[in-house]
Amino acid sequence: MLSFIIIFFASLLSRSEPLTNVGGIILQDTTWSSVGNANPYYLISDVYVPRNVTLIIRPGVRILFNNGDFEILVKGFLQVNGNALNPVLL
Numbered sequence: 001m002l003s004f005i006i007i008f009f010a011s012l013l014s015r016s017e018p019l020t021n022v023g024g025i026i027l028q029d030t031t032w033s034s035v036g037n038a039n040p041y042y043l044i045s046d047v048y049v050p051r052n053v054t055l056i057i058r059p060g061v062r063i064l065f066n067n068g069d070f071e072i073l074v075k076g077f078l079q080v081n082g083n084a085l086n087p088v089l090l
Contacts, residue, residue, distance in 0.1 A: 018037045019040060019041075019042040019064070020037075020038045020039070020040070020041050020042065021042050021044045022041050022042065022043055022044070022047055023043055023044040023045030023046065023047055023070070024045060024046075024047065024048070025048045025050060026047065026048065026049050026050070026053055026055055027050075027053065028053060029053060029054045029055075029056075030053075030054075030055050030056070031055075031056040031057075031058060032055070032056070032057045032058065032061050032063075033058045033061065034058060034059065034060030034061050034062075034086070035058075039060070039061055039062055040061070040062035040063065040064050041061065041062070041063050041064070042064045042065075042066065043063065043064065043065045043066055043068075043070045043072075044066050044068075044070075045066075045068070045070060046070050046071050046072075046073060047070070047071070047072045047073070048073045048075075049072070049073065049074045049075065049076045049077070049078060050075050050076055051075045051076050052076055053076040053077070054076060054077040054078075054079060055072075055074070055076070055077070055078050055079070056079045056081065057078070057079070057080045057081065057082075057088050058081050058088075059081050059082050059083055059085075059086030059087070059088065060082075060086040060087075060088070061082075061088050061089070062088075062089045063088070063089065063090050065090075
């Protein structure tokens with residue numbers, strides 16, 4: 001089972017679709033959307049959402065993690081808007 005999961009995520013990363021690299025401190029209210037070429041979002045380091053800042057993740061967004069042990073750390077606000085038809089995938 002573990003090998004299937006590894007192969008699955010490796011196949012996601014080997015696609016030729018564009019990736020949006022994200023990491024670091026989000027300094028202002030930000031929305032991650034599945035519309036356009038921004039999706040999927042590829043964490044290259046920890047993402048930090050400080051106090052009084054909002055990160056909104058829209059339905060259909062895919063978030064991929066680099067081989068590192070990265071986190072999304074939230075001191076502000078995180079709004080994840082996935083649903084049954086358009087889930088947010090990690």
